Amino acid sequence: MTTTTSNRYALAIDIGGTKVEAALVDPNGVVLAASRFRAPTGRASSSDQLAESVLTVVRQSTAALPDGAELLGVGIGSAGPISVSRGEVSPLNLPAWRDYGVRTLVEAELPGISVALRGDGNCIALAEHWIGAAQGVKYFMGMVVSTGVGGGLILDNQLIDGPTGNGGHFGHVEVGGETVVCGCGGTGCVEAVASGPKTVEWAQARGWTGSTGEELSADYAAGNEIAISAVRRSARAVGHGIASATALVDLELVAIGGGFSHVAADYIDLVAEAITDRTPFPFITKVRVVASGLSSDGPLIGAASLVHHPERLSNSALEGATS
Numbered sequence: 001m002t003t004t005t006s007n008r009y010a011l012a013i014d015i016g017g018t019k020v021e022a023a024l025v026d027p028n029g030v031v032l033a034a035s036r037f038r039a040p041t042g043r044a045s046s047s048d049q050l051a052e053s054v055l056t057v058v059r060q061s062t063a064a065l066p067d068g069a070e071l072l073g074v075g076i077g078s079a080g081p082i083s084v085s086r087g088e089v090s091p092l093n094l095p096a097w098r099d100y101g102v103r104t105l106v107e108a109e110l111p112g113i114s115v116a117l118r119g120d121g122n123c124i125a126l127a128e129h130w131i132g133a134a135q136g137v138k139y140f141m142g143m144v145v146s147t148g149v150g151g152g153l154i155l156d157n158q159l160i161d162g163p164t165g166n167g168g169h170f171g172h173v174e175v176g177g178e179t180v181v182c183g184c185g186g187t188g189c190v191e192a193v194a195s196g197p198k199t200v201e202w203a204q205a206r207g208w209t210g211s212t213g214e215e216l217s218a219d220y221a222a223g224n225e226i227a228i229s230a231v232r233r234s235a236r237a238v239g240h241g242i243a244s245a246t247a248l249v250d251l252e253l254v255a256i257g258g259g260f261s262h263v264a265a266d267y268i269d270l271v272a273e274a275i276t277d278r279t280p281f282p283f284i285t286k287v288r289v290v291a292s293g294l295s296s297d298g299p300l301i302g303a304a305s306l307v308h309h310p311e312r313l314s315n316s317a318l319e320g321a322t323s
Contacts, residue, residue, distance in 0.1 A: 008070045009035075010307035011061055011110075013054065014120065014299040015078040015102070017093035017147055018042055020050075022057035024065060025304030029131040031297045035064035047096040051105055058109055073114040074106055075306030077123030077299055079148070084165030087117050092183050093148065116306040118313075120144075122161050122168055123302030124257065125152025126312060130305050133255040133293030141251055142292075143170050145238060146258035149191040155249055159313050171195075175240045190241040194234040196260035203230035217263045231264050239274025239289075246275075246287045257292030 009024040009032065023036035037060040039053035058074075065071055079091035087103025106115050118126075125134075125142030134140040134154065143151035151170025153160040161167040171191035178188030180198070192198055196213040203216060208226040210216055219227035242254050261267055272289040279285060292298060306313065 007066065007068065008072050009065065010072055010304040011058070011074045011113075012300040012303035012307075013058065013074065013076045013106070014123070014303055015054065015076065015089065015091070015094075016041065016120065016299075017079060017091065020053050020057055021300065022061040023300050024061055024071075025301060025308070027308050029127070029301045029304065029308075031300055032064065032066075035061045036300075037061055041094060043093055043095060045094065045096055047100065050094060050097055050100075054102065054105060055109055058106060062110070071110075071113060073116065073307040074110060075123075075303035076102060076106065076115065076117045077120040077303040077306075078102065078117065079150075080119045080121075080166055080169065082117060082119050082165050084117055084161070087115070089117070114307075116310070116313075117165070118159075118161065118303075118306055119150070119152070119165060119169070120299055120302075121150030121170065122152035122159055122165070123305070124150065124298055125154050125168065125302070126159060126305040126309070127294055127298045127302035128255045128257075128292065129154050129157075129312070130309060131294070131301065132298065133290050134253055135293075137253045139250060139252045141168070141170065141242070141245060141254045143238075143254060143256050144258035145194060145196070145234070145256060145261045147196055147260075149195050149238070149258075151245075153245075153249065154312075157312065161314060170241060170245065173241045173244060175237045175244075178237065190237050193237040194260075196263070199230050199234045199260070199263075202233065203227060206230075213260055213263055220264050231267065232270055234260070234263075235267055235270035236274045239271040240277075242271065242287065242289065243275045243278050243284050246284045247278075247281070250283060251287045253288045253290065255290050255292050257294065257298055261291065 013022045021038040024032040037057045078089045128134040128142040140154040149171035153168040174188045182189035182192035
């Protein structure tokens with residue numbers, strides 16, 4: 001049976017700290033709902049358990065390939081650090097995997113099918129640039145504020161991920177005035193200040209009695225002073241980090257997604273407000289901050305873009321041999 005353009009799918013895989021998810025995605029960025037599956041990961045998982053979770057969703061999703069359809073390739077987005085050239089991942093929140101060859105794992109399961117790997121933040125940026133809030137924008141950063149903070153850079157319509165594939169790792173940019181130690185070894189990283197779990201911890205240390213981001217959100221809306229201070233601190237750190245990134249690469253637009261970015265109805269506005277501190281530098285304050293144009297499908301769409309739009313990728317990470 002002859003395949004049509006819309007009947008040619010990428011298998012997208014998103015590897016995160018609590019789950020791995022896979023689905024088939026067509027050339028228009030549409031996720032085939034019947035092919036979407038997830039399996040647990042988690043800090044306590046062994047290497048074998050993590051590998052089995054990946055293989056489980058790969059098998060489930062590929063089994064859902066429609067009759068007559070073609071599987072073009074596999075795109076993997078993973079929490080980092082990663083090594084694109086070696087196909088290895090070392091997610092900070094999955095300690096059993098250090099320099100783990102996830103690309104080889106998937107290649108062995110799907111012989112003859114090409115497999116591409118990039119960081120999850122870079123995949124988010126690619127998704128937004130493809131069909132999200134950054135369509136037509138040449139200088140852009142996509143980012144996620146969730147259990148961690150990640151990001152990816154599109155400069156002059158090209159993904160900038162550097163020789164190891166870790167370029168654009170916004171969560172580990174340090175922000176001024178913060179002394180909290182990050183899991184990466186840095187001090188005052190955006191992720192250590194602004195992520196959902198770290199914001200909850202900060203509020204608890206100041207007497208807030210809740211335990212989740214959802215409870216923090218409710219108390220923020222109810223006017224709880226500690227919750228308000230915590231959310232504003234998170235947004236301020238993200239805004240200051242964006243201002244620094246814009247000073248470096250002259251961004252036009254930043255799109256923010258992730259569960260914790262919804263902690264307050266005005267979270268995006270608070271982020272944008274923090275950038276106005278740089279008023280003497282209009283090339284910084286001109287950057288627009290918007291909410292993600294994508295749903296929770298964003299990470300999968302971005303992983304699929306590695307297959308559907310390879311022209312947007314740099315070859316530097318494939319050529320780099322160090323990490």
